[in-house]
Amino acid sequence: MVGAAISANPLKLDVRSHIKCLLICFVATIPTFQYGLDYALVGGFISMPGFLQVYGYYSPELKKWNIDPTVQQLISSLMTIGTFVSSLLVGPFSSKFGRKAGLWTASILNAVATAVMLGTTSIGALYAARLILGISVGWFLTFSQLYVHEVAPAHLRGIVFAVYQSQLSIGSVVGASVDFGTHTLDSRRAYQIPLAIFFAAPTIQSILMIFFPETPRWLMVQGKEEMAENSLRRLRNSKINELELQAELNEIRGSTREQLEQNKKALFIDMWRGTNRRRTILSVCVICFHAANGSSWVNIYTTYFLQVAGVKNPFGYSIMVTCFGLLGVLVSITFVRYVDRRNIMLVGVLACGICQLVPAITWSVSPNTDVAGRVVVAFITLFTFSYVAYAPYAWLLGGEYPNNQFRAYVFGLATAMNFLGNWLGTFTAPYFINPASLGWSAKYGYIWFGSNMVLAIFTWFFLPETRDRTLEEIHEMFEEKVPARKFKSYICVGVEGLAAEVVGKDPDKARAYHVEMDSKAPADHVERV
Template identity: 70%
Template sequence: MVAAAISANPLQLDIRSHTKCLAICFVVTVSSFQYGLDYALVGGFMAMPGFLKVFGYYDEAAHKWAIDPTVQQLISSLMTIGTFVGSLSVGPFSSKFGRRQGLWTASVLNYIATAIMIGTTNIGALYFARFVLGISVGWFLTFAQVYINEAAPAHLRGIAFAVYQSQLSIGSIVGAAIDYGTHHMLGKEAYRIPLAIFFVAPTIQSIAMFFFPESPRWLMTQGKEAEAESALRRLRNKNIKEGEFQAEFEEIRTTTAAQSDQFKGKHLWVEMWKGTNRRRSLLSIAVICFHCANGSSWLNIYTTYFLTVAGVKEAFSYSTMITCMGLVGVLTSFFVVRHIDRRVILLIGVAACGFCQLAFAVAWTVAPGTVVTAKVVVAFIALFTFFYVAYGKQPLYPESCQESNPLSPEAPYAWLLGGELPSNHLRAHTYGVATALNFLGNWLGVFTAPYFINPASLGWSAKYGYIWFGSNVVVILFTWAFMPETRDRTLEEINEIFEAKVPARKFKKYICTGTEAVKTAVIEEKNRSTSHVEEVTREEA
C-alpha cells in the first residue's frame, strides 16, 4: 500500500531540493484562493438585506427581504454555464498561447466581472457579470492545475496540489468571515466591500507570473527546446546536479518529440478519442467527475438548509464548524500524499463518504426529525466533509441556496490524477472537457436536490443519502477495476506505460525501460564528461 512505484524519476526525491518550484506553485495556487473566496462571498449575498434591497424584493407576508427564485437560479446557473464554456475553451487557447497567458486572461475577465458587479444595480448586467466570472473561474481552475502538473517534480505533485487545496480552503474561510462582518450592513456596501476583495488575489498572481517561466512541457510541444530548457532550469533549484537536470529534460524532450510526430497536422479534439488516448481521456474525465458522483453537491450547497430542516439549532454555527473540518481534512492530506498510493486514498475516501451518506439516511429513516437524529446528521456531515476533502476533490458552491455552505472543498487527488493521465499535447483539452462535465454534473445535482429533500416535494430529507450511497459503491468498483496507480511517476513514464497498454492493476510495478534508459544514458554521459574534464585538469596541473 505504501511502497513507492519503480520510478525512473532522475531527481533527488526530497523536498528541500525543490523549494523554488514549490514556492512558484504556491503563488500559482492563489487562483484557488480566489475560487474559494468567490463562492463563499457570493453565496452569502443571498442572505444580505443590502444585496436583496437591490436585486430582490420585500416580502410583506414574511416581513423581510427576499429574492425571486428565478433570479436566484439565474445568478447561479449563468455562473455555472460560464464555467462550462470557459473550461471547454481551455484546450484550444492553451495549445496556442500557453498556461501563463491563460492565467493572465482569467485575471482580466475577473476584473471586468467584478467591476460590473460592484458598479451595477441592473439585474441584466449582473447576469452578464456572473457569466463572465464563470469563464474566469473555469480558466483559473484549469490553467493553474495544468501548470502545477507540468511544473512540479513527479514526487511532489501531490504536495503541490495539497497546497492548492489549502489555498482554496483558506479563501473560503476568509470569504465567509468577510461576509459575516458585513452582512448586518443595510446599504450596498454590505456586498460591495466583499466584492472589492476579488481584485487582490488575481493582482498578486498576475504580477508574480511575469517572473515565472512558462510550462516547459508546453514550450516543448511548440518546438521551443531552448526556451523549454531555460524554463525547466528556472523551476529547479541550483543545487540539483547537472546530470539529474539533463536527464529530466531529455526525458521530457524525447517523449514530447515522439508525441509531436504523432499529433502533427491533426485535430486534438479528435485525437483525444483515438487509440490509447481514448483510454486516458475516459479515465481522466471519470476521475474528475467523481466529484459529482459521490453526492457532495447536495450536502455542500444545502448544508445549512438541511440542518435547519433536520431540526438542528444554531444551524449556521454548525455549518461553519463543518467548514473547518474541510481545512482539517486538507491539512491531513499533507501527511499522506507522499506515502500512500493514489488508488488507496481514493478507495478509502469514497468508501468513507458512502458510509456517511448511508449513516444519516438510516438514522433519518429510524427516527426522522428527532434531536438524536439531528446530532447524527451533524456528525456524519462533518465526517463526510473531512474525508471528502482528504481524498481529493474540488468544490462547487453555486449560489442556488440562500444559506449555502461557505466551504465544502475537495482535496487534490482526483484532480491530480485527472491531470497526470493525458499526454502533454492533450492535457489541456482533456482537462478542460473533464472540468466542464464535472461542473455540469454538479449543477445537475444542485438543481435536482430540492425536489428530493424539500418537504413540499418528495420530502426525503436525509434519506436522499441512499441514492448517493449507491453512487459511491459504483465509484469504488470503478476505481478498483480501472484506475491506475501513478504516485511518483513522471508524466513521461505515465505516457510510456499507457502506450505499452499495461492493465491498471499492473501500473505500479511496471518498469519503464524507455525513460529509464534515457535517464541512465544522460547521467552516464554527464559523468564521463565530468571525469574527462577532471583528468585533463590534473594533466595540465
C-alpha cells in the same frame, strides 16, 4: 498501500531541494482561492436579508425573507455554466498562447464580473456577471492545474495538489467567516463587502506570474527546445546537479518528440483514437468524481441547508464545516507521498458515501428534530473533511493520464464535464431541499450514497496507480497498454533509457546513475533491464 514506488525520476527525492519550485506552484494555485470563496460566499448570500431584499422576497408563510428557487438556481448554476464553457476552450487557447496567458486572461474577466456584481441591483446584470465569473473561475482552475502538473517534480505533485486544495479550502473559510461578520447588516453592504475580496487573489497572482517561466513541457510541444531548457533551469534549484537536470530534460524532450510523431496536430478527435481513448476516458471519469459524490450541493448550499434543516446559527456552523475541510487537506499532506493514490480515492469515496447515508436515514426516522439536526451538522462536517482530504488527487490523476500534447484538451474537457455535473447538482438541489419544493432535506443523501458506491467500484477496477511516476513514464505505460493493476510494478525501460543517455558516454557516471535509480525501487523488485 504504503511503500516505495518505482520511478525513473532522476531528481533528488526530497523536499528541500525543490523549495523554489514549490513556491512557484503555490503562486500558480493562488486563484483556486476564488473557487472556494465563491462557494462559501454565495451559499451565505441566499440566507442574508441584505441580499434577499434586493433579489428575493418576503414570505408571509415562512415569516422571513426567502428566495425564489429559480433565482437561487440561476445565481448558483450560471457560474458553473461559465466554467463549463471556458473549460472547453482551454485546449485551443492553451495550444496557441500557453498556460500563463490563460491565467492572466482569467484575472481580467474576474475583475469585470466582480465590478458588475458590486455595482448592480439588476437581476439580469447579476446573472451576466455570474456567467462571466464562471468563465474566469474555469480558466483559473484549469490553467493553474495544467501549470503545476507540468512543472512540479514527479514525487512532489501530490504535495502540490494538496496545496492547491488548501488554497480552495482557505477561500471557503474566509468566505464563510466574512459572511458571518456581515450577514446581519440590513443593507447591500452585507454582500458587497464579501464580494470585494474577489479582487485580491487574482491581482497578487497576476503580478507574481510575470517573474515565472512558461512550462517546459508546453514549450517542448511548441518545438522551442532551448526555451524549454531555460524554463526547466529557472524552475529547479540553482545548485542542482547538472546530470539530474539534463536527465530530466532528456526524458521530456525524447518523450515529447515521440508523442508529436504519433499525432502531428492536437485535435479534439485525436483524443479518442488509439491509446489516447483510454487516457481520455479515465481522465474525464476521475475528475468527475467531484460532481458525482455530492460535493456540489453540500459545498454551495451548506448555510442554506443547515437553515432549512432547523439548525440554529447556520452561519457559525458553516464556518466550522469549512474549517474541517481545511483540516482534511492538511491531514492529507502528511500521507500523500507515502500512500497509493488508488487507496486514497477508494477510502475517500466510501467515507463520503457513508456521510451522505447516515443523515438521510436519521432524517427519515426523526425529521425536524434536534437530534436529526445535530446528525446533519456532524456528518456534513465529516463529509467535508473526507471529501477535501481526497479531492485534490482526483484533479491530480486527471492531469497525469493525458500526454503532453493533449493534456490541455483532455483536462479542459474533463473539467467541463465535471462542471456540467456540478451544474446539474446545484441546479436540481433546490427542488429537493427547498421547503417550497419537495422539502426532502437530508433525505437527498440517499441519491449521493448510491453514486459514491459506483465511484468506489470504478476506482477498484479501473484506476491506474501513478504515485511518483514522471509524466513521461505514465505515457510509456499507456502506450504499452499496461493493465491498471500492473501500473505500480511496471518498470519503464524506455523512459529510463532516455534519462540514462545523458551519462552514457561516461561509464563511471552511468553506473552511479543506475545505482541511484535502483535504490529508489523496492529492494525485492526484479533487476532493471
